[in-house]
Amino acid sequence: MTAITSQLLEKLAENYQSDVKSQAVEHAVVKNGLLNSIEKKSAHAENLPVFSVDVKTGAVTDQKASGRCWMFAAMNTFRHKVLESLKFKDFEFSQSYTFFWDKFEKANWFFEAILKTADEATDSRKVKFLLDTPQQDGGQWDMIVSIFQKYGVVPKDIYPESAASSNSRELNQYLNKLLRQGAAKLRAAVKAEKSVEAIGQLKEELLGEVYQLLSATLGTPPKTFDYEYRDEDKKYHRITNLTPQTFYQQFVGVDLDDYVSIINAPTADKPYNKSYTVELLGNVVDGKPVKYLNLAMSDFKKLAVEQLKSGETVWFGCDVGQVSNRKDGIMALDVYDFKSALNFDFSATKAERLDYSESLMTHAMVLTGVDLVDEQPKKWKVENSWGENVGSKGFFVASDAWMNEYTYQIVIHKKFLTQEQLAWFAQEPKVLAPWDPMGALA
Secondary structure (H helix, E strand, C coil): CCCCHHHHHHHHHHHHHHHHHHHHHHHHHHHHHHHHHECCCHHHHHHHCCCCCECCHHHHHHHHEECHHHHHHHHCHHHHHHHHHHHCCCEEEEEHHHHHHHHCCCCCHHHHHHHHHCCCCCCCHHHHHHHHCCCCCCHHHHCCCCCHHHCCCCCCCCCCCHHHHCCCHHHHHHHHHHHHHHHHHHHHHHHCCEEEEEHHHHHHHHHHHHHHHHHHHHCCCCCEEEEEECCCCEEEEEEEEEEEHHHHHHCCCCCHHHHEEEEEECCCCCCCCCEEEEEECCCCCCCCCCEEEECCCCHHHHHHHHHHHHHCCCEEEEECCEEECCCCEEECCCCCCCHHHHHCCCCCCCHHHHHHCCCCCCEEEEEEEEEECCEEEEEEEEEEECCCCCCCEEEEEEHHHHHHEEEEEEEEEECCCCCCCCHHCCCCCCCCCCCCCHCCCC
16 A cells, blocks of 8 residues: 655645646635536526426425435325315325334334344344344335335325424434344344244334334324315315225325336446346335336436326436535536536446446436427426425426436336336346345435
8 A cells, every 4th residue: 555645745735736727716615615616507597497398286395304205206296186186276195104104114124134134143244234224214116105005195184294204313313223222132032042923022012112102203193084175166075084095095096006117227237128126125024025127218218208298297216416406406417517617527427326336316306397309308397305495496407418317217107118118027126235226215
């Protein structure tokens, strides 16, 4: 190994200080910050929030200080169906309700994974992976489908936000403390050769602790409820004896098994036109397994365009923090000029960024529009879940070039896939390692 020498430091300092432009850039960046100093206003003009295909949606939602974007995005994709069914001007599902059951199911999933790996050392990569993050707020499309199918949905008025759902850091800290403590007890029981019945009873007791914590912090979820509301015409309605499952069936009615996850992962280990899953990824035991079809970006975007043109929005996962102006809601490769200011050329390919841990899916949102020129997408309309104080009343614009580089997943109705694509999806999936970037949670 070679240490940094005083001669090298002198050389670097001399080269930097001899460049007049570097000094000017330093003055601007020190005072205003890096991105504010190198932002290109031309990117704003090139990404105006006007689209040739624009699907009607409700008001933008706000996930607040939590990692529930995947839930918000999923519920926002079919919220318009409830707006039509109940003749509402606006409506929100309870994201706190799905949050409760996701946390509870993730606890059971974690305990089952701990039992499955009980013969491995705690410092094995797989066990350490589990213990590093027993559960978190994020998730995948198939995971929220499992929650919807098992627990249904309720209106936000019936199960409103809590302090813990709006700011989940404290809940996650103590829930993970409970789960790691439970993992130690379960592994000790296996090591002591306790019976299957005894281990099952222990797990039930541990889940009881989890249920108590979730109920205390989020509130006990409803089993049945009555729903009163006034529609757009001010007409009063009262619907009685609903359950979360019947509410979903009656007012949403979407067959979630008709939707598939499409990814774009151009790495050498994931050939296109094949299906994939990820080991240890999920939430509901015996729920819908996480499964993807990997397609080239041209096919990927074609499917998204077709679904939007049919009047249906698209759940999608991306790396939202990459070359993104959060305040103005612009995601474009040229929004910041690193080349002119610092002579930096961030030229890694999408595959290289995945392979070298530079990028992965970090956030889920909803595609609600696209601007087509000669039937080719130029920019995309994005419904975020960060409230109305960012972007254009909460909506963002993504350039098509940005979509190519930083979008990794979309959810598409099967009717838009070709027979060949459906056959590829139906294949037995290749199992990816738990830490594969395609296992990232939005």
